[in-house]
Amino acid sequence: MNSSADLVSRACRGDQEAFRLIFERYSRPVISFIYDQVSDRELAEELTQETFVRAYRSLKTLRSETKLSTWLFGIAKNVSRESLRARIRQNLHIDLDDEQVLDLSDRGPVPVSQLLNKELNEVVQRALALLDEDKRLVFTLKVFQQCSYEEIAEITGFSIPKLKTDLHRARTEMRQRVGQYVRA
Amino acid sequence: MKCDDCVNLLEAYVDGEVGEQQAESVRTHLMTCSACVSEFELLTAEAELYARYDREVQISPAVWNGITARIAAEPAAVETRERRDLRGWLAGLFAVPRLGFAFSGAMAVLLVMVAVGYLYTRTDQSPQRLVAASSERVKAGSATINKSDQTTLTPGSENVGNGPVQFVTVANRDKQKRPRAIPDDPGVLSADAAYTEIEDRDTASHLEQAQKLLVSFRTLQSDDDQEVDVTYERNESRRLLSENVVLRRDAEMAGKFPTKSVLGSLEPFLIDIANLPDKAPASDVRQIKDRVQRTEIVAELRGY
Numbered sequence: 001m002n003s004s005a006d007l008v009s010r011a012c013r014g015d016q017e018a019f020r021l022i023f024e025r026y027s028r029p030v031i032s033f034i035y036d037q038v039s040d041r042e043l044a045e046e047l048t049q050e051t052f053v054r055a056y057r058s059l060k061t062l063r064s065e066t067k068l069s070t071w072l073f074g075i076a077k078n079v080s081r082e083s084l085r086a087r088i089r090q091n092l093h094i095d096l097d098d099e100q101v102l103d104l105s106d107r108g109p110v111p112v113s114q115l116l117n118k119e120l121n122e123v124v125q126r127a128l129a130l131l132d133e134d135k136r137l138v139f140t141l142k143v144f145q146q147c148s149y150e151e152i153a154e155i156t157g158f159s160i161p162k163l164k165t166d167l168h169r170a171r172t173e174m175r176q177r178v179g180q181y182v183r184a
Numbered sequence: 185m186k187c188d189d190c191v192n193l194l195e196a197y198v199d200g201e202v203g204e205q206q207a208e209s210v211r212t213h214l215m216t217c218s219a220c221v222s223e224f225e226l227l228t229a230e231a232e233l234y235a236r237y238d239r240e241v242q243i244s245p246a247v248w249n250g251i252t253a254r255i256a257a258e259p260a261a262v263e264t265r266e267r268r269d270l271r272g273w274l275a276g277l278f279a280v281p282r283l284g285f286a287f288s289g290a291m292a293v294l295l296v297m298v299a300v301g302y303l304y305t306r307t308d309q310s311p312q313r314l315v316a317a318s319s320e321r322v323k324a325g326s327a328t329i330n331k332s333d334q335t336t337l338t339p340g341s342e343n344v345g346n347g348p349v350q351f352v353t354v355a356n357r358d359k360q361k362r363p364r365a366i367p368d369d370p371g372v373l374s375a376d377a378a379y380t381e382i383e384d385r386d387t388a389s390h391l392e393q394a395q396k397l398l399v400s401f402r403t404l405q406s407d408d409d410q411e412v413d414v415t416y417e418r419n420e421s422r423r424l425l426s427e428n429v430v431l432r433r434d435a436e437m438a439g440k441f442p443t444k445s446v447l448g449s450l451e452p453f454l455i456d457i458a459n460l461p462d463k464a465p466a467s468d469v470r471q472i473k474d475r476v477q478r479t480e481i482v483a484e485l486r487g488y
Contacts, residue, residue, distance in 0.1 A: 027243045035241045049250045056255055124237045143234050182229045
């Protein structure tokens with residue numbers, strides 16, 4: 001009754017309730033994904049709104065064989081990238097403080113179970129933000145959004161070998177930054 | 185399999201991206217190679233750490249309100265364009281061309297203001313809110329999206345289908361949110377107890393979902409040699425696998441060894457199902473089904 005295909009079909013016919021259900025179903029993964037790209041809560045909300053407005057405008061272009069989540073992540077990726085480009089143009093770089101990362105790392109090994117949630121979140125967030133755009137995209141789609149390689153390829157437009165390489169390098173970089181917090 | 189081959193495949197194996205044959209080779213190698221086991225454990229420990237990552241981002245009501253306002257403005261814009269064309273034609277007849285743009289512009293602004301005002305009054309009319317917690321899995325196409333949600337509903341809006349902005353998502357969490365100690369609350373011990381209770385509830389819920397998954401998997405048709413569509417089971421298994429790793433380690437840290445043991449028994453099944461391709465060979469499905477049957481894992485989960 002409320003399958004994604006059904007909701008899309010109803011939303012295309014102007015059923016706003018169907019689109020609201022799509023939003024309710026996918027807004028959480030979309031905002032999480034966008035936040036991972038831009039590291040800014042308010043901006044993530046704005047870009048989530050922009051993502052769903054664009055999705056609404058182009059619902060009719062959604063091919064039946066494309067998964068709705070994959071399609072939405074694709075739009076969210078474009079919206080996030082545009083925003084990052086605009087910020088670079090305005091010289092408003094993401095506020096990352098490498099010294100803080102080093103400061104956290106210098107505390108020595110701490111089992112993950114003893115890490116306060118807040119501290120852990122900061123460590124992971126900073127480590128993510130230090131990845132380059134492509135690696136961050138691939139890493140977050142695989143590790144946090146549990147997308148398959150095929151889905152990531154569809155969302156990003158990358159070839160499978162490229163995304164595998166990016167994912168491996170991203171994991172290696174992340175390990176260097178958060179490795180001390182991992183209880184192997 | 186050599187260590188180099190195993191290490192090259194380990195990430196894809198943990199991601200559930202290798203075929204059954206390769207997965208079997210990796211599993212066999214891991215049984216005999218401590219170096220590769222260390223690498224595997226490191227990867228799963230990292231997965232545990234990332235599973236704990238909580239961005240604490242919320243969908244505020246403003247997001248949906250903004251979307252509806254912008255969407256509402258769009259048909260109006262089309263309408264006003266048409267009207268402008270008509271007015272332009274009329275204006276041409278009566279030689280008052282400049283009025284057309286001002287009129288249509290004013291109409292568009294008016295419509296947006298009315299829409300925003302309407303949405304504002306609908307969302308702000310009831311100060312008392314009812315928080316309904318739900319923890320349901322939503323299957324979207326072949327993908328499952330975790331919706332461990334807390335959704336705030338305004339009174340009288342139990343039927344959320346009646347209005348465009350009758351819900352406010354307060355916090356959707358990949359994992360159920362842990363209760364935080366209230367700073368001036370001296371009852372630290374009771375807060376700890378609540379934490380444990382929620383952890384137990386998480387585990388019980390997790391095991392119930394795993395049990396349903398295995399029962400569902402057991403009923404898959406695999407009698408002939410045709411490929412079996414296991415997309416749903418595979419995706420569900422991947423999600424449960426991440427949870428399982430976290431819960432197992434939590435149970436170990438808390439000294440809950442029976443829980444750890446049950447989760448430990450479950451994990452190989454989740455890994456096996458997670459590593460199946462979308463269209464799995466019937467023989468692979470049968471093999472896992474046989475193991476489910478033989479080990480009576482479902483009964484073990486039920487008994488928890």
